[in-house]
Amino acid sequence: MAQTGVRIKMEAGNAMDKIYMAGPWITxxxxxxxxxxxxxxxxxxxxxxxxxxxxxxxxxxxxxxxxxxxxxxxxxxxxxxxxxxxxxxxxxxxxxxxxxxxxxxxxxxxxxxxxxxxxxxxxxxxxxxxxxxxxxxxxxxxxxxxxxxxxxxxxxxxxxxxxxxxxxxxxxxxxxxxxxxxxxxxxxxxxxxxxxxxxxxxxxxxxxxxxxxxxxxxxxxxxxxxxxxxxxxxxxxxxxxxxxxxxxxxxxxxxxxxRIDELVGKKREQLKMYKEKLRDVKDIQFNPEPPGGVNGAWITGLVFGKSHKMTKLDAMEKLVKLGLPARPFFYPLSSLPAYPGFKEKYEPLNPVAYDISSRGINLPGAANLTEEQINRFCDGIKTILKKK
Ligand SMILES: Cc1ncc(COP(=O)(O)O)c(C=O)c1O
The missing domain is CATH 3.40.640.10 (Type I PLP-dependent aspartate aminotransferase-like (Major domain))
Structure with a gap:
């Protein structure tokens, strides 16, 4: 129950101009x-x-x-x-x-x-x-x-x-x-x-x-x-x-x-905008697109570099205070109650997963996201990083 409460609170936006994490584009x-x-x-x-x-x-x-x-x-x-x-x-x-x-x-x-x-x-x-x-x-x-x-x-x-x-x-x-x-x-x-x-x-x-x-x-x-x-x-x-x-x-x-090209194009455009608007922020990492590849960018992931000393839960809590939603990077599955007894075995074996997951969030990616909302979200990221 507590988890559900957190989720609802963390995703609450401004009722007038709500930023959604996800949602379709229906014509x-x-x-x-x-x-x-x-x-x-x-x-x-x-x-x-x-x-x-x-x-x-x-x-x-x-x-x-x-x-x-x-x-x-x-x-x-x-x-x-x-x-x-x-x-x-x-x-x-x-x-x-x-x-x-x-x-x-x-x-x-x-x-x-x-x-x-x-x-x-x-x-x-x-x-x-x-x-x-x-x-x-x-x-x-x-x-x-x-x-x-x-x-x-x-x-x-x-x-x-x-x-x-x-x-x-x-x-x-x-x-x-x-x-x-x-x-x-x-x-x-x-x-x-x-x-x-x-x-x-x-x-x-x-x-x-x-x-x-x-x-x-x-x-x-x-x-x-x-x-x-x-x-x-x-x-x-x-x-x-x-x-x-x-x-x-x-x-x-x-x-x-x-409409696959149009729908994927929208997602790729969102990732590009996030990257451009946050390009001056040092030591953050987004979905990569290696040469010869295309990233369909279902959702934009942002991993805070260690210099920011920002955990995903810190970031989400601070963002929600600014009326901005975010979601946590997936938890290492072995750390979840769904897999009792797995953490002891896997945490030492999978250090990158435990580390990246602790510093990562997903950014809003609904198809109805506007550029103004992306601007607002990126300003929020800059604000929470400055406040550290
Ligand atoms: C990586 C991954 N695998 C599997 C699924 C399962 O998809 P579905 O919700 O359609 O069962 C999802 C989606 O939620 C997913 O993100």
């Missing part, structure tokens, strides 16, 4: 497309928008298959199940990400193994992955944090060296790319989120992208109560999940996807 196109699904998307058309969205989303990411799911958490669970992850297995993942990246590991009674992060891109560090591999490791989950891309070359190499599949959690990375390859094309499978806070939204929604025929067939089978598309009616071969998408949800996603 007439989305409204008309959803209306079409509502009016016509029934009977033999009940999955038309799901099919169209899946097909075009896969093609855009140069993948053979796309499977839409109720959200991204279920997409990861589906993929891990499809890969055969089971009780007693280990799956490697970064310390700093939303808990959903690894929830599926626990659903399957496997064990998450936490890795340190890179101090520049804040994503999983391949050197740390290498150290965590055991005979029980069944998969490596890389997360494109805030739209930042990890060292994919390094991760692919580690996966190859040990014959362990790589999964790309691209939930936050629509529009990002690494050395000319789009986020979502890495590893044996990748997942996206269309949560209401994401760049492309369906309210709740997710997508699993795959290239492998057999893995696709398995995941497709697992998504709808273990039946075969060419099998007899009401005939189930296994007890599996019910992770089917809904056509109206897909219609919204399909329409948003037609």
């Amino acid at each position: 007439e196109l989305e409204i008309k497309t959803v209306e079409d699904a509502m009016r016509n998307g029934w009977y033999e058309h009940a999955y038309d928008y799901c099919e169209k969205f899946q097909k075009e989303f896969a093609a855009y990411h140069s993948r053979k298959y796309a499977i839409m799911t109720p959200n991204c958490t279920t997409a990861i669970h589906l993929l891990l199940t499809g890969l055969g992850v089971k009780e007693g297995d280990e799956v490697i993942m970064p310390e700093c990400t939303w808990i959903a990246s690894g929830a599926g590991i626990s659903y399957l009674k496997a064990t998450p193994v936490f890795c340190d992060i890179d101090p520049i891109n804040w994503c999983i560090d391949p050197k740390s992955v290498e150290k965590r591999i055991t005979s029980k490791t069944k998969a490596i989950i890389a997360v494109d944090l805030f739209g930042n891309m990890p060292d994919m070359d390094g991760l692919i190499q580690v996966g190859k060296n040990h014959n362990i599949p790589l999964i790309e959690d691209a939930a936050e990375a629509v529009g990002s790319s690494y050395k000319g390859v789009k986020a979502g094309k890495f590893g044996i499978g990748s997942v996206f989120s269309f949560h209401r806070t994401k760049t492309i939204t369906t309210g709740e929604g997710g997508m699993l992208l795959l290239d492998d025929d057999k893995l696709f067939e398995r995941c497709f089978f697992l998504r709808d109560h273990g039946r075969k598309s060419d099998g007899p009616m009401y005939y189930n071969y296994e007890v599996t999940y019910k992770y089917m998408p809904f056509n109206v949800q897909a219609a919204l996603g399909y329409a948003q996807f037609q």
